[in-house]
Amino acid sequence: MVTPFLTVTISREQHDMVRIKPQLTKTARVRRHLLNVLAIALTLELCSRAFVPEQFEMVVRDLEVGRTLVKNLDRDFYNNESRRLIRVKTNSLGFRGADPEVPKPAGVRRVVVLGDSFISALQVEADESMCSQLEDLLNESSSDVLWEVLNFGVTGSGTADQHVRYLETIRKLEPDIVLVGFGMGTDPVDNNPKLSNSPLVHYDFDETGELKMIPDSAVSANTANVLNRSSRFYIWQKGITNRIIKSIRNRAGWFDKRDRIYLEPAPEEIEYSWRLTEAILERFHADVSYDGVEFHVVTIPSSREIYRDLIEDLEAEGRAAGLTQEFNQNLPLERITGICQRHEIPFIALEPGFRAHAPELNSRLEDQRLFFNGHGHMNVKGNRVAAELIAAQLLISDRSRSAPPQIADEIERLKLR
């Protein structure tokens, strides 16, 4: 007997291929399906635990401050980019480093650095990160003040959730200086809720053109956090999905929307991203300044803004994908400079300093690499260079208020490096 809907005649070969199944009641069918789903889920979970070395999702979605690292963490992680075990310690706020003292001790000049994975720098040890090196450099240069640099970087962060984090958390820590590490390769797009893939706190314009907050979805965030904590299969499938999407994108020759920030004239959606970024930075600056805190935007360059070969490769990809616009390596820097100048926001551009450390502008030359593999996150040298450049600017800024002569010498020394 063949199932009822197959009323047509089938060939002998086809008939051989069809197996007959007994008819079941509805309850029995539901029970059977549930058991099967349970068996599949268990097997997949067991496979992910047994055969995949170490899987741990370090980022937690937080409905108030966007996202943080897992709080009070202290363990080693193997990092694929630097290909070594990295010790990661986080504080009770969910950021790299020790818990900051509150209220701030006397004589401490506190710098808070906000940003994404370039700032959290989980590819290198804590003492090799830009924040830690910045603290050392500043303290080497000042004898009367104790500088304290707090790392508030978290993977996938954007300017909007950094602003919220400032309002909700950082403000209470009584910072003297807030540095917003603006990821040039990702932040403009991540600030646009229509383009961002990251589940974040976002801002968008309302009908009147004012900024309004779009919070992260509570259901989605809580579910993701629970799954991240309890299921290795969930983490495994995220990695696999990303790999497959990347592979499809590469093979199909699709052009990544993030990379459209180099296109001149800029596409409409990128133009919108910059407008949003401008509005967010303006408000951020206003809120921080209102608290009497110094505010700086630090441009954290992506490798494409430093190395000519990478932007040429990107241009070739763009041409293959049918793009006709010009590719301008300096465009993101020009845009952020314009924003900061229009709103009188102090800013530190790292690009010129980075290019000075890689004069050939070729990512394939190992001695010129400031990024892992030439195109990843900042390597130890990149973190060092960034720290030196920021330290020099901060000290200049400090000197402009009250600079004793020895600091001026130190500034010159740092500039020479």
Add this chain to the structure above:
Amino acid sequence: MNFASLAFFVFLPTVFAIYWLLPRRAWQNVLLLGASYFFYGWWDYRFCFLMLASTLIDYFISLGIQGTEDPVCRKRLLILSLVSNLGLLGVFKYFNFFMENFVTVTSSLGMNLNTGTLEIILPVGISFYTFQTLSYTIDIYYKKMTATRNLIEYMTFVSFFPQLVAGPIERARNLLPQFQQDRHFHGEFIQLGLLRILWGLFKKVVVADTLATFVNATYNNPGTATGSELAIATVFFAFQIYCDFSGYSDIAIGTAHMFGIKLMRNFAYPYFSQNLREFWQRWHISLSTWFRDYVYIPLGGNRVSKVRQKWNLLITFLVSGFWHGAAWPFLIWGGLHGAVVTVWRPSKSTPRMRLRQAGGDGLIPKPMVVVRILTTFLFVCFCWIFFRANTLSDCWLIIGKIGSEAATLSLYQGFGEVFRIPEIARAGWVLLFLVGLEWVQRHREHPLELTRLPEPLQWSTISLVAWFVIEYGSTVQENPFIYFQF
């Protein structure tokens, strides 16, 4: 288009969906034909013209053979078909081999001929579809079937994409009638087809491609490898080629299943064979039976004297070796198999494949069965050296290294060291899983036929296999199927 590629995973569902939406058989055939030429042209559109020429030649010749009762005329037409098909194969596959050897022979006689070189690309799968069309014409000649007048059906039979580039080499008597019958959708076609495809992908992506890394590294530098490494690489290659080729066949059979077409079985657990004859009844069945039906039997088969029988058998194996590739190592490989099959007669106690499942009954094999299986496997592995080595001199080097280390026992000590390398150990575990599952399920056509297990256990096993395919598929480097080169 490679089965284990992204393009195929877009192509297959698209063709599948349109195919079952078409209400008439004729339209389904036209779709399959178009899809097959698209699939084949994905490599190089020029290959399509060659296949079209081969198809049309046999279509018209077979109609001509059927249309006349004059034996001379029929024979001439058959010869024309043989000459044109084997001529195409000769030009595209064997021309350079013959030229090189001709130049070598003439230069050894003191004549320096400047023949120039012809850069002839070997069209993918030419050996497979040529044999398929040949078998059709020969069957018409021997009046085993009637020629079809429907060109679309015939073209679809020749070019049917699941088995086009690496078999199974289908007989017209099995495949052509299926294109002449109505096919209607049934959910089980998808279920059974997908299971077969999944198992094929597991063998290709998880086993073959994992083993390929070590095998390629070792066989490409035999001078620097130790005897232990070469021995392990040889065993790994035995499983690599098995999983690569039988994996392709499984995907082909599963894909055809989804279109309501049943292809013949191509592998039946060959490494559980207890002698070489049984091995050849279980390995590349469609080719072995093709040579049996169209070479061995026409040469006289079993109806001639014992000496002539053995000679015919040897000829058949040599031709089989030559079919695999125009190079001396392939001929030696075929010759070695032929020599052993010719000389060795199985004892009466040795189980015959048709009567018994591979490796005998029961989960735990008898000691003598294990000995026979291992002996057969080791001989097959020895022959694979000739199949895999890059040159004939590499073959002697590899055999020499393994042999000399085996004599001093350092070979076996070296195994431990090789398996300490994590990648090799991982490959070893994967092999153990494959062999274990195949052994337990060897009474089934493929190991994912789990119908006797409780359903949750079936799904668990399927999920386990799927997990491995996804995990390895997204990390292991993609390798083309080995048999595409033949």
